Structures are given as C-alpha cells and as structure tokens.
Amino acid sequence: MFKKILSLFKSQPELANQITASASSLPSTAPIPTRMVRSRRKAKSDGDWTRQPEEPSTAQQLHALPGEYKVLNDLLVANTKSRSGYSSIDHVVIGPRGIFVIETRNLTTGEIRGGRREANWTVSSSRIKMYNPLMQHRGHVEAIQAHLGDYKRVRLVSMVTFTNRCRISVDPAVRYVNSDELIIYDHELVETILRKTERLETEVPETLYKEQDIQAIYNMLSAVNSTDPQIRADHMEKAKGIK
Numbered sequence: 001m002f003k004k005i006l007s008l009f010k011s012q013p014e015l016a017n018q019i020t021a022s023a024s025s026l027p028s029t030a031p032i033p034t035r036m037v038r039s040r041r042k043a044k045s046d047g048d049w050t051r052q053p054e055e056p057s058t059a060q061q062l063h064a065l066p067g068e069y070k071v072l073n074d075l076l077v078a079n080t081k082s083r084s085g086y087s088s089i090d091h092v093v094i095g096p097r098g099i100f101v102i103e104t105r106n107l108t109t110g111e112i113r114g115g116r117r118e119a120n121w122t123v124s125s126s127r128i129k130m131y132n133p134l135m136q137h138r139g140h141v142e143a144i145q146a147h148l149g150d151y152k153r154v155r156l157v158s159m160v161t162f163t164n165r166c167r168i169s170v171d172p173a174v175r176y177v178n179s180d181e182l183i184i185y186d187h188e189l190v191e192t193i194l195r196k197t198e199r200l201e202t203e204v205p206e207t208l209y210k211e212q213d214i215q216a217i218y219n220m221l222s223a224v225n226s227t228d229p230q231i232r233a234d235h236m237e238k239a240k241g242i243k
Helices: 002-011 014-023 056-062 133-145 186-203 210-223 227-240
Strands: 035-036 049-053 068-079 086-094 099-105 110-116 118-122 156-162 167-170 181-185
Touching: 049 110, 056 068, 056 099, 056 186, 068 133, 068 210, 068 227, 086 133, 086 210, 086 227, 099 133, 099 186, 133 181, 133 186, 156 186, 167 181
Parallel strands: 099 156, 110 167, 156 181
Antiparallel strands: 035 049, 068 086, 086 099, 110 118
16 A cells, blocks of 8 residues: 555656645644543553643633733742742732732542631542642732732732632632632633623722833732742742641
C-alpha cells in the first residue's frame, strides 16, 4: 500500500503541489490544544487512547476579560501574620470597581459540603475534612490589602474556584454575586467577575477606578511580588510544614 501511494506522488507531482497549497491556506488560528489521554473506560489494549481537549488554565481564562482589567498571576507577598512570613496568591484581578483575589483548588472528585461559618468542610470522596477554604483565603485577601497603599479602601472580593469535575453543595450565600466571598466552578470565573462588577456598579455607582488607578494598583502589587527563587522555595517548604 505504501509503495502504491509513493508511486502516485511520483507520477502525479501536481497532486502533491495541490495538497501542499491547501495546507498553507488553512487559517493561522488553532483550536484549543489537545492532549492524548487514556480512555476512562477499561482499555482493550495498550493503544486504546482518545483525544480530548486540553482545558484552559485559569490564567488563560482571565485573558477573556475586557481590556480595562489587569491580571497578576502567582504572587508571593510578605505577610507578617503568616507563619511562613509570606502569602502565596494564585491570581489577582484589578477591575474598575474592585479587586478580585482568587484561589484555585484542583479537587477533581467528590461532593463538597460546608457552611460559610463552619471551620471544617467535608468531601464525599475522602475521609479527610477540608478546612473552610474561605476562612483560609481571608489571610491572602488581607495580605493583598496590606500592600495597597492609598487604595486600602478599594472593594476586595474573595473567590475560591473548584473544577467542574467535583460537586459544590455549600452554603448558597457564597454562590451568589451579592457576596464578597464566593465559591464557584472554575468555568464560571470570568462571568462571575463581570457580573460582580455590574453588581458593585449598582451598589456604589460613585466608586469607579480609572485606568491610571488600576495601573497604579497593578504597579504596587507587582513591586511587592517576590520572584526570588530561594524565597519561594523556602516558603513552599514552610507551607508544607504548616499544612
């Protein structure tokens, strides 16, 4: 079969040229990257693989926000209240009505149950209790607020995201945009930020941060973000011990 195909290209060079031209005319934009993953069903052989779309990261999702929003990823800022001396924040979004401090949780299975004021939550797929992520995340929000300088009165919204492969069955109060502490699925992130911004606009219409204000806050938080590899490594070690 291979020899026949090869002879076809040799005898009809114009066919090869047409195929090459068609390939070069394809659009330059590509779909979301895919990766090869083994099928969740029992494989019939070692070669039983299926192609599934690569899920966009939280940082990639945040690129979908309008241009007036500024995004910072993977911050490590000093925090005198933390036993490690620092707080690690996954993402910060600075918008025209407030700042969104975001923590991502990669729990992939189980049902999450808990109340807003309960210290410990449960996960159906594990016997280990989860410390209330909102309570834990408050330290991160306070760490960001401590570095805001003249903008300490800006509205801060705490957001904790979970993958849509688990089930969120928590206090409904933290599932609605009228709360400043939110538990959401990761695919709801951008929509929730936009809806919360609209909510803040109706609550306090006079509070509007202009482009220069958003840039100033972005610069302040960028300046206090520690990028020193040794400091980050030390924090990770201390954080493991605390956990």
